[in-house]
Amino acid sequence: MSESPIVIDVDDQDLSAATSGRFRVLIVDDDPDDVYVMRSALRLASSQLPGPLDVSVAVNGQDGLHTLEKLKNQGALPDVVLLDLNMPLMDGMTMLTHCRADSHFRHLTIVVVTTASDTHTAVKASALGASATYVKPSSRGEMVAVMESISEKYLLD
């Protein structure tokens, strides 16, 4: 069972034309509906961003690592990785662990966005090296606020 990463060029821009000043986001989530909401929220929040938005999507941890590898080779490592936890084949915690063990991905901003609202999950994710942990909100407006908060925190400084 082999799967190709699904790369969606939101703004119809060629990845190869990517230059500095673009805001690159990798969403790793197996739920296409959640991806739809996050992508939509990112687009709404993009007015705050300094440059155009690049969104890549991977459907599980394994796929996320492959995608990161590919983006690294293209010299286009994401500014932020939005990482779901509960996924088939490789979950978010495992992928996080792999990233923090890899010198190329150690410094990436990886934000865990999960449906799990318990403290235990947040603590564990933080211990494994998550930059922040957000509970998936139940409305797009809240998701927009989360995305704005992330972009402010990790891009504007």
Next chain:
Amino acid sequence: MAGSTGEAKTRGRGSLHWIHWLVLAASLVLTLAAWQFSRSQVLGQANAHFDRQAYRTIELVRERMAKYEEALWAGAAMIRANDDVTDNTRWQAFAKSLRIDARFPGINGIGIIYRVGRDDLDAFLARERAERPDFALHPQQNREDYWPIAYVQPVEINRKAVGLDMSHEANRYAAALEAMDTGMAQISGPVILVQDSAHTPGFVFYAPFYRDGPQPDLQARRENFIGLVYAPFIMGKLMEGTLAQENRDVLVTILDADITLFSEFEQQAMRDPDPMFATERTIEMYGRLWRFQIEASKAFRAQSESEQPTIILMGGILIDTLLLAIFFLMSRSNARLASLTEEIRADLASSESRMRRIVGGLAEGVATIDSQGMIQDCNDAFSKIFGFPDNAAQVFRFDSLVQHDDAFSRLMSSVAKMDGSTYTVAGDLCGIRLDGELFPMELSLSKSGRGNATILIALARDVTARRSAENATRELTERLMASNADLERFAYIASHDMQEPLRKILTFSNMLSEAIETGDKGEVDYSVSVILNSAERARKLVQDILAYSTVQKKQLNPDLIRIEDALADSLAQLHEYIHDSGAGVSTSLEPAEVRADSQQLAMLLENLIGNAVKYRRKDVPAKIVIDGKEVNGAYTLSVNDNGIGFDSALARDIVQPFKRLQSRDEYPGSGIGLAICAAVCDRHGWQMRIASAPGEGSVFTIVMPRAASPKPAHTMSQASAAPLPSGLDPRIGNEDRVVRDEA
């Protein structure tokens, strides 16, 4: 029972033993014998004493007579010295010189008798009358010869005898003739002396003298006979003189021809009416036979009577009585001792039997072990623990019953350090039964006694049941803990999986509302579809959770079900789904009946077949092969597919509820299907084996042993906790790879 025997023994020991009686009898016999012997000794001594006294008495008489004879012969000798001539004067002088009173007590006098012929009578009378004018013969006789007493001294007491013609009386005369004829001294038979006014018995004693001395023959003696020296005796006086000085305790009577000469028998004061001894001897006394009758007197009896035999007899009887008393005391002591011993023995026996009952009733095995390490004695529990037949333990060494491991070495070294006083060491050891089976055992050892008398007391307890109960408890606890953890996880995951569609419905409802406002047709459509899908998903999830729970806790209704019918039903249920997917299903079943709950069997088959259809490869049409056959006493049903497969290392994970290997987007589902399959197998005692590899399809094999027995329903917590299904074969992944039939 023991008591009555004891009493019998006690009675037996209370009376005298035959040895006691034998000793007593022997002692009595000895006493009597000693008494008899002593008596005979005393009697013998008395007899000898009597004999001596009798002899002495006779000898005294004899000696006295011999002395008188000498006096007579002295007179004869004096006459011979004077040429056969004597006269009254001379005789008186001679007789006085003899001093009869002093030297010859008992003699009445001494005198001369002449034989005077008739012719010589006158001359004789003339001569005598010259000196003694009144001399005359008396009594007057006319005879050839006369035998007058011429002289006698002392004259005074014998005056009547002077001139007495001895021939006048037979006894006197016969003795006189005899003396003349024999030339020997001679005494007369009993006579009454003329001079004895009391007229008591007496006799006269003659000694003859002849011219020119003793004559050779009778003729010469008769021719030359002159006369006789004579002495008269009053028997009483004689015996008084003879015996006066003697301390005699015999009485004597002397008879001459039945005429009593002398008798002491009249002395009633001295005479014993039943004399101890009596004897009679006849003695030849100068021509006469004197009979001596001698009796023991009262004094003799008094002297002879000895206390010795009586003392011996009394002493012996006293000793025997004491002996008897001692024996009785001893016997009574023995009896008391025996009774006490019996009591103690009975106490001991009852105590021992009580102890035996107690020890025998113990659940613990108890045994005593001698200093050689052999089992001496043991209770039933001990035999039972080690599997000995009855009373067979005694042939075993104790250390052959215990596995020699470290615990045993430690225990034995502790035992070796024990001194004689009892204390106990214990250990957890491994016992060995007679059939070789090992079993966990608690063993306590106590030491008692010293040296060769040392014994060990062993208390053994078979703790197999306890250990297995402990293990079971531990396993149960572990299971419970695992179950609790599973329950937590299940609740967590279930709530997560339930929240997800609800959250989406909420999110996309908001988005739908915004899209309607903004007139974004595309987002309206998308949101509606998400909402519908999410609602459907939530419903399906609830259904599956309910189904899973039902499988675990619902009462099974096992029936004999024809497997081919069950499979046909399931395929019919899935017909549309299979048809739409374009999958091809082939079956190859050996017809068989299995015992199963029909609903659960249907769930199992539909989940397995449904999964095989669902996880097909996109580019290859699904090909599903269902096999069923009898293998080693079990019906084995396998579902082979040529689908996407998975890493068989994940086989354990995929049977957990909500566990998914694939994205829900691509392969929708609740993630509970295989968990239901595992639970059904668990309930029925079946095994589910899973073999798979990514891209190479999967084989799910259900092994239904004929002997399998359905399990009871889980408790509520277990039902929903979904522990690792025990129906899952641990050899997952090691099964043969699925053989692909790409054709």
